[in-house]
Amino acid sequence: MAELLLARHGETDWNRERRVQGHTDVPLNARGLEQARALVESLAAVRLAAVYSSDLARACETATAVARAQSLEVRIERRLREKNFGSWEGLTDVEIAARFPAAVRGRWGDGETTEDVADRAIEAVEAIAARHDDGPILVVSHGGPLRAILAHHCVAHGPIGNCQVFRIEL
Numbered sequence: 001m002a003e004l005l006l007a008r009h010g011e012t013d014w015n016r017e018r019r020v021q022g023h024t025d026v027p028l029n030a031r032g033l034e035q036a037r038a039l040v041e042s043l044a045a046v047r048l049a050a051v052y053s054s055d056l057a058r059a060c061e062t063a064t065a066v067a068r069a070q071s072l073e074v075r076i077e078r079r080l081r082e083k084n085f086g087s088w089e090g091l092t093d094v095e096i097a098a099r100f101p102a103a104v105r106g107r108w109g110d111g112e113t114t115e116d117v118a119d120r121a122i123e124a125v126e127a128i129a130a131r132h133d134d135g136p137i138l139v140v141s142h143g144g145p146l147r148a149i150l151a152h153h154c155v156a157h158g159p160i161g162n163c164q165v166f167r168i169e170l
Contacts, residue, residue: 002129002170003136005043006146009058010035011162018093021142022085022111027057035163036065042165048072049135052128054080054142062163063140079124082142086111118148125149129170 010032014021028036043066052075053063059081063074088096088109096103107113121141128137141149143160150157153168 002132004125004129004168004170005046005048005136005138006125006149006166006168007039007062007138007140008143008146008160008162008164009054009056009062009140010039012058014090015162020085020088020091020093020096020109021058022082022089022109023056024089025057028061032058032162033061033065036062039163039165040065040069043138044069046136048138049132050075050128051138051140052077052080053140054078054082054145056081056142059140059142063138066138066140077124077128077139079120080139080141080145083109083114083117083144084111085109114144114148117144118152121145121148122152125168126170 010028012021012026012032013029014026016029039062048070051063051067051072053059055076055078060074067074086109091099125139128139146160150166155166155168157166
């Protein structure tokens, strides 16, 4: 059985502005870097066996902070990246509601489906878990994939905060 610590990346300017990031590669802001340092501190007593991350900068920067502190390398797993929201990326919630009023009540974005995100994210964590039975593994991803993984494993949650950590066993 593998123990996975699932964490969302630190804050970006687009998080603060309530812009849809999706596949857009937005780096951490100053607060996000502080959150990553706080994550390092919160995991200091946990000897990680591995650190995995989405390939997007905001997740990689968060994962790298923890990996460096534990003398580990970040293993990139592209399937952990956020949903592709298509033409909605870069827009704020207000802009989306104004431009796509009918779509807001249905499918969110004109890119990847929520089901596709769930399938690839669940497949990714199952593959990661299959590779490890040697201690806890940190997996840094994004809100959409994390919600899908947690729902799949029946883990109750509310909104997922930046650098919030959830524990599951596979």
